[in-house]
Amino acid sequence: MARTTEQIDRQIANTDPELLPVGEHEKHGAKHFAGLYAAENVAGTEFVFGATFVILGAGIWDVLIGLLIGNALAVLTFWLITTPVAREVGLSVYTYLLRFGGGAISRIYNLANAIVFAVISAAMLTVSATAVQRVIGIPTQAEAYPTHLGFVILVVAFSIVAVLVAVFGFNALAEFATICGPWLATMFTVGGLVLLPAVAESVTGVTTIGSFGEFVDIAGATVFTGVTPEGEPGIGMIEVAGLAWAANSFAHAGMIDMALLRYARKGWHGLMTSTGMLFGHYVAWFSAGLMGAATAALTLTSITVLSPGDVSWVALGWAGYVTVVVAGWTTANANLYRAGLATQGVFPSMSRGRATLIVGVIVVVVACFPFVYRNYAPLVTWAGVLLAPVGGIVYAEHKLFPRFGLTEYWARFKGVTNVPAIIAWATAFGLGAVLNITQIISPYFAFVPAWIVASLLYVALARRAGAADDYTDEVRDNELFLERAQAFKRELATSLPGHVKDTSTLTRVLRGVWMLALAVILVDALVVFLASPDIYTYLTQRNTFYTIAITGTVVYFVAAYWELRRGKTLDRRAHEKARADAGSGGDGGEGGEKEPVGAAV
Amino acid sequence: MRPRPTSPARRRALPRPARRTGGLVGVLTLLVLAGCSGEEDTGPDTLTVAVVDNGDFDVLQELSTAFLDEHPGIEIEWVRESENELRETVSTDVGTGAGRFDVASVGTYEAQVWAGEELLTPLTDMPEGFDPDAFVPEVREALSADGAVQAAPFYGESSMTMYRTDLLEEAGVELPDEPTWDDVVSAATAVEEQTGTAGACIRGKAGWGENGAVLTSMAHSYGARWFDEDWRAQLDSEQWRSAAETYLALAALAPDGVAEAGYAENLALFQEGECAIWVDATSAAGFVTDPDASSVAEDVGFARAPGTDEGRPSNWLWSWALAIPASSDNPELAREFVTWATSSEYAALVAQDRGWAAVPPGSRVDLYDNPDYLEAAEPYAELTLEAIRSSDIAEPSTQPVPYVGMQYVDVPAFQSLGNAVGQQLTQAITGDLDLEEALERSQWVADQTIEQTRLLADQEDAAADSESTED
Known part of the structure; x- marks a missing residue:
């Protein structure tokens, strides 16, 4: 039964404006997204990714061109997949999923997010701790598990403070994090630059690099050598491209960045994500790899066991310690907060603070294991396989359904649990997991078939479950809701400066x-x-x-x-x-x- | 010219799918680029040879037509640079494995250091006619590692004192056959005061193989050392100060432009009669006594490299040798070229074309059994061989050292360290630094730069301790 305008207005008035579709006045231009992505994508994780390419034995051309291809694919996915859905729906993926998928899938999704964000947070806390570890003379942790009591005490202390800050002082640190972007981008860039003469000297005996060709030769001989530290052939250009694409898969294919891109005034503003890819996932990764390899060469330590604290000290001195602590902690804080919120989404009766504290206990334990941050790339790949299928389902709901004569929000309109979405997600994740484990294709690309299977399977299952039924009244009600929500947002815009x-x-x-x-x-x-x-x-x-x-x-x-x-x-x-x-x-x-x-x- | 921008109207006119297709075309372009990233290949018929730009290699390049006659269809691409430049160029190519060069001239330092890093092709599987035993044993050993010759000596050298007999006579001084550095400074001062000709020529050009070589061998003869047994820098020692003072005293007696003068420039100065005493490579002897090249050919005397009363003689051991980088694409042809260029046939070819005195010295034993050569090189041949054979590179100083080398230290870090210290002394020559500051800086940079070698030594010690404990 269609509701009256007054009923809808009352519902809107009682809803957090953040949960309503974005109003026109809230939208931003290209410059905003260029700045936002440049700042968001230079974080503590970059230290880990840079070393990953060296450890995986990528060659210099594989990195130079593979990163271009992978990041171009990521930008294209942001532009062609995430941005159109985000702008048209105007909601974050969490809200949209709740609206079309219902409470069950939303809770499962929140649980998955809580796990992913908690692991990222733990890894970044370990990264932060490595800076202090070096200052107070705790040896580098070369094993998967902690081998020094001092390291455990340090990480636990770091983590407890981080959890408490996330619970009680998140806004202050989040505010601080917003100013870190330009500085971090600068520090990552200069770290590599400053160590280049040392890298050149270690291989040629001279500190100068005469040409780009010479730079490529030197970087190819010392940093991105094409072989792993164990002497095995390394990954190729396709894998580098895949890793670069997969690193953000849960943000673009997985649609998490709908939360940001829904504010885009134009569709092409999705291309502005390229600033993040350029600074964070090209310059910073390359530079971090360079810093790691140079530090390994200068200190005669395997890059597989070098910590970001060791690397940043050699490259940047005391500023390097600050870089690792700030980059690691700001990333950890944001993800701990997200993990807390996601946990709260699973247990709605729990306060956010309590949820964050519970997640924090797990984070404290996980952070003690250096294994986690050293395996960040595989973890991110798994996160992509886990979360990207939800993006496929979201894409299907909004973009594919009209093409197949199905109705968006059908499950809500019908008043049923969206079982097809749950089955499609589970099946796609299963497929991705099999591909990831068996490595029939490069695991970095496993999120792609998982995404496609999730979207197509969801279309097929939803049709059978009733998405093709007639929901004319409900659709009209929804259209009226959207219209009134926009009116509400316009009114809100005029009342606030x-x-x-x-x-x-x-x-x-x-x-x-x-x-x-x-x-x-x-x-x-x-x-x-x-x-x-x-x-x-x-x-x-x-x-x-x-x-x-x-x-x-x-x-x-x-x-x-x-x-x-x-x-x-x-x-x-x-x-x-x-x-x-x-x-x-x-x-x-x-x-x-x-x-x-x-x-x- | 800037590219003409697409007008907004035109951009708007593009249908949306067309604009998106543009993005995909961009990715495809990158993929094409990826496929085109291979390195340039000079092909199997071209041999790229990098050599020092000096007289002996001049002759090699000119006479290489004989090698080409024996190998029709082959081309040789020559890369010739001064010593400092060549070292950088070859180090970069060999160190990065870029594979540009098939044959490169390297010294005893590079042969040892690069062999340890497996950057050179050991000369073990050589064509018929290549005989390592034909080389002067001390030179061959200095170019060998792990039981294999790493580079074939094109010429070998030590250092000696070359002086103008006419000028010393005019000044009323004599130089003993085994002079000390003090003797050299006194004689050079007397010549300058009595004749107005610059008393000495000396390498002032910065570089580990330029002034670094002279300075290091001089310091060793004073009993100084770069590092003690624990790799702690020792450039702030009294012995180093004494050596550096002598070095600056000789530089003060040198012709103008000494700070830019390396081996090649000093050779030209001596040949032109611009200075009286020159302590440098024995390989210069043939050039300063060649009447076609030297205006003072008839007035050159030779003595051993100077030493000190408390220390040792400063005669170094060096060879410009031909090596095959491990990254060469054409190792078979390179082996044939190296065999030819270091053979007795090549020596005979040079003798036939230029005379026996022009034959590269110090590499082959049979040269010193050849009466024609001994006659042509009579003033210096025996002295050269004796200097080469008596150079004690394993114990260069009266104090114990953890390294090998009379005019260098055989660790990878020395190339940049020698350049840096050489630069400080060059600045001391020009007056930009006083000696105190130059040595202070040298000590600092030596301590910083050797850190990696020290770590390596510690690791090796730890490994050795661990093995002995297990035993």
Whole structure:
């Protein structure tokens, strides 16, 4: 039975605006997504991925071109698969799944997410701890399990603090994380640059690299050699491309980034994800691999057991420790928070704080095992196989159903549990798991057939389960709901001030200062790279760079955080004024819990 | 010219599938690029040979037509660079396995260091006519590792003192047959004061194989050492200071431009009569006494390389030798070329074309049994062979050292370290640094650079301890 406009308006008024389709005023332009993805995709995980390509024995051309292909495929998937669905539906994958799939699949999906995010969080906490481990003299953990009590104590202490921060101070750290992107991108880039002369020297006896061809020869001989550390033939270009594509599979094919891309004003804004792929998954991975291999060569330690803390110290000095701690911890914090929310989604009666604490206990234990972060690439591949099929089901529900004469939201309209979606997901995951284990095809591509099977199987099963039935009244009701939701969002937009642009002199000065700090770090790294004709000049300039890097880092964070706080204060005052003017006590959402967004990988 | 942008109207006119197809075309382009990433191949009929740009290799290149006559259809691509440049070029090619060169001239240092890293093809499966026993034993041993010759000596050398007999006579000084560095400085000073001609020629050009070689052999003769047995740098020692002071004293007596003068430049200066005493490679002897090339050919005397009263003579051991990089695409042809270029037939060819004095010295034993050669090279032949044979590269200093080498240290790090220390001393010559600072910096960089070697030594010690415990 169709509802009246008043009934729908009441439902909308009682719904968290975040759970409603995105309003036009909330949408952003290309620049927003370019910045967002550039910042989101340079994280602690990049240290691990960089070393992974070296350990897997990728060749230099395999990496240079394979990463281009894999990242291009990732961008195309974001653009052609994720963005159209996200923009048209206007909801996050969690909300959309709940709406068309119902509570059962939503809970299973949340459980899967909780596991994935908890493991990512644990791996990143271990990464963070490796920096401090080196400072206090705990030996590198070469085994899959911890071999030093001090390491266990350190990781447990780190993890407990991280869990408590995620429970009680998430917003502060999340806010801090938003300013880390440009700095992390800079540090990853300069880390590789600064070590290049040392890499060249280790193989040619001279610190200079005369041409791109020479660079390729040197990197091919020392870093991306085409053989594994055990001397076995390494992975090829196809596998590199697959790994690059799979690394974000749960975000693009798995549709988790619907949460971000639903705000895209145009469809082509999905292409702006390429900034993240370029900085995070090309420059940062390559640079991290370079740093890892150079550190291994300089310290005569196998890269398979080197920790990110060891690597970053050699490349960046004290700033390297800060980089590992900040990159690891901000990534861990966000994922711990997401894991908590996902757990809460499984057990709705539980508070988020309690859910995060429970997940945190598991994270603390897992983080003690270096095995987890060293096997990050296979873990991400498994995450893709587990979560990507849900993206296939989402795609089928929204894009394929109309083509096959089926009705979107049919299960909700019919009032039944969406069993076809659960079966399709389970079958596709089973297929992906078999492919991953048997390696009939490269495991990095296992998410692709799993995604296709999930979508096609869901179409077939849904047709049999009633998706082809007539839901004219329900569809009309839904259309009215969407129309009223848009009207509500428009009204909300007029009652709240937009983002207040801070054009004050002090803010401009602060922005100039942090940009200058990054520029100085980058330029000095270029000086080390380009103007070190001999080892003495190189070593003295590298020592100077270490000082500049840590000084620049401090200056950057002071200025950037100050600017951020000023912006927040202005926004808060504008909201307070707007509320006072409207005489309303409605909360714009600051300080409240937001739904989870895609994991930064 | 900037590419003409597509107008917004045109972009809008493109149907959506066409724009998406553009993205897929981009990926396909990348895949095509991936298929095109192979390396350039010079083919099996081209031999690429990298050699030092000096007189002996000049002759080799010119006479290589004889090799080509024996191998029709073959081409040789020559890469000739000065010592410093060649070392960088060959190190990069061999170290990265780029495979550009089929034959490369390397020294005793590279033969030892690269053999340890399996970057060279051992000369074990050589064509008929290649006889390792034909080479001067000390030179052959310096080019061997793991029981196999790693590079065939094209010429071998030590160092000696070359001086202008006419100028020393005019200045009223004599140089003993076994001079000390003090003798050399005194004689050079006297010549400069009495005749106005620069008293000495000396390598001031920075580089481990340029001023680094002279400085290192000089320091060893003063009883100095680069590192102690635990690989701790020793460049702040009194012996190093004494050696460096002598080095700077000789540089002060050298012609203008000493800071840019390496072996080749000093050879030209001596041949042109621009300086009185030159302590350098024995391989220069043939060139400074060649009347066609040297204006002072009739007035050159020879003595042993200088030493000190407390230390040892500074005569080094070196060979420019022909090696086959492990990355060569054409090892069979390379073997044939190396065999030919180091054979007695080649020596006879040079003698026939240029005279016996032009034959590459110090490599083959039979050359020193050849009366024609001994006659042509009479002033220096015996002295050269004796200097080569008496160079004590295993114990270069009166103090114990953990390395081998009179004018170098046989560890991979030395190439960059020698360059860096050489650079500090060059700056001391030009006055940009005082000696104190130059040695301080040298000590610092030596300590930093040797860290990896030290770690390796520790690992080897630990492994040895572990083995002995198990036994």
